[in-house]
Amino acid sequence: MGQLRVHLDCERCCDMSVKILYIAGWGRSGTTIVDNILNSYDGVFSTGELFYLWTRGLLEEKRKCGCGVIFRECALWRSILDVAFGDDRPCPSHMRDLQQAAIRVRHTRALTGPTLSDEAEEYRRVTNRLYHAIAEVTGARLIVDSSKIPSAAALLPRMAGVEPYLLHMIRDPRAVTHSWMRAYRKKSLVSDPEAPAASTMHWLVRNALAERLAGDFGGRYRRLRYEDFVADPRATIEGLLAFAGVEPKSGAEPKSGAEPGNGAEPGNGAEPGNGAEPKSGVEPGNGVEPAGGGASVGGPFTGDTTVRLAVNHTIAGNPRRFHSGDVELRADDRWRTEQTAGPRLTTTALALPLLHRYGYSAGFSRRRVNR
Template sequence: MSVKVLYIAGWGRSGTTIVDNILNSHDSVFSTGELFYLWRRGLVQRRKCGCGKQVANCHLWREILDHAYGDSPPDPRELTELQRRVTRVRRTPALIGSPLSSEANEYRRIMTRLYHAIADVTGAKLIVDSSKVPSGAALLPQMGGVEPYLLHMVRDPRAVTHSWMRVTEQPDRGKPAVMDQHNPADSTMHWLVWNTFSERLARTYPNRYLRLRYEDFARAPRATIDELFAFTGVAPLEGPFLDDTTVMLQPNHTVSGNPSRFRTGEITLRADERWRKEQPLGPRLAVTAMALPLLHRYGYRVSVGA
């Protein structure tokens, strides 16, 4: 039986974590969080699982890794280096259109075993991987016994930049820390490249590619989540919605992601539009000019007014 995997792609701060958390709160779904970072952040840097324990000490992830690799688990440091060589974002087109190198095949084999182990241990009908990295999504359709779906999430790049420029605490480390920040030029360049590559993946996901704007999700969260279940062909079991815009988020076992992955309990969903009042005109103009090629394509207004 094939393993259904919904891979969420796109540049960070585009609403992927809240969508991921909501999907995870359905009985038929298991979210890995950003599985791409299991090896470096979870096992090498020993960051926290969504359950609050270090990933290396989380009983569920220990069971998954034992099931996947038995007595011969990959060395996390070696695998981090292999991943770095194979899955640089700029290599996404090569991973789509060329025969895989021996290293890429080895990495694909290791990740295939991991996805199957996640399905076996959790019993989930749908696995959600919110890694976002386009090169990771490029390999998924080439994994045996995996039925892949691609959700490409986008958000107004001015809102994305505003989010990346804010100081955000990082609670998954042992010592107090903050997340990396990106200036307007860096954030927007990543936004352009990651979204362009995510779009190019559509042809490798025939009838299994869906683009979703954060703003559209925020306007109708419950209806959007229902559409995602229809898209993957999974019938949702008991879910977290209390009404059309309120959810009861359940604890999770995400290995990495935005700090909001640790939020649980009742949450009222609304669009984060703080950038319209808080973002200075200079960064807003810079982002608008750089992102112009894709603004119209994704239905965003060029106007820089609030």
């Protein structure tokens, strides 16, 4: 493995404290819409899935930034990388190798131990510089990283000049399985008969590891069910901001939407072949539909369940990250009527160790968890 030429001394960049809200969990759990709403508040910047900066962002030639521009050509991310690394930008392939060697999900427990491997330490320092550069360039009081990878979250409490918060997002595993299987069908792929088992095993592992990390965050851990979020989205989001110690500025207007020339795609931001539904811009599992309404003062919500999403600069994530403008938030419970018996029973049986812990009934009843 080649040597990384970037200067890794973080003393200068760590003079300031940066608040990071890291979203952990398994995909199709509502993380994208929560991420996009938070990003629409003044003083909050979402990176999307920062873990994939080096691979999907810089190694893939045609991957788009959330603003709609090819990621490599996004002026904001160019500035961030310049501030972080100058002319000694890390080699994306080398960073990918570090991730493979030391920052995979299976490495999570080791990353909470007393010492880090050389590869993990190098990755930690580079990522710390990146977080501080994001704060410096964007001026954000809170950075939201929705990578969901527990191993990457494990490094945050070790970073100098970082005040880390962990948001653990959960959704009924049967809804998650149904969403993954719908994604296969929409892309004209044959649905994998092992998808229910594979999705549920990921759900179990990711959620168990997220809970294991809670203690390392010193009280800065919060668990959020998708179902509770969509039941009261405005109060939930405002509660998350308060949890991170970031109050919306009094009298501040929400971030602007798409502007001419910024590369943002009109309407639902769907890309050919990404499985997005052109009618409503709804990604199965996110429960988002277009809505009307004017801008509100102090944040992007135009009502208790309606929100105006700003254009973002997310690196990777659910295709709905390209959506901006007015949306209505409501629960997506299609799995209850559309899911066949096989996937439902498989998912329920495998998820039983954590199903009741998170307030989900094996009998598919709706139940709200009081925290």
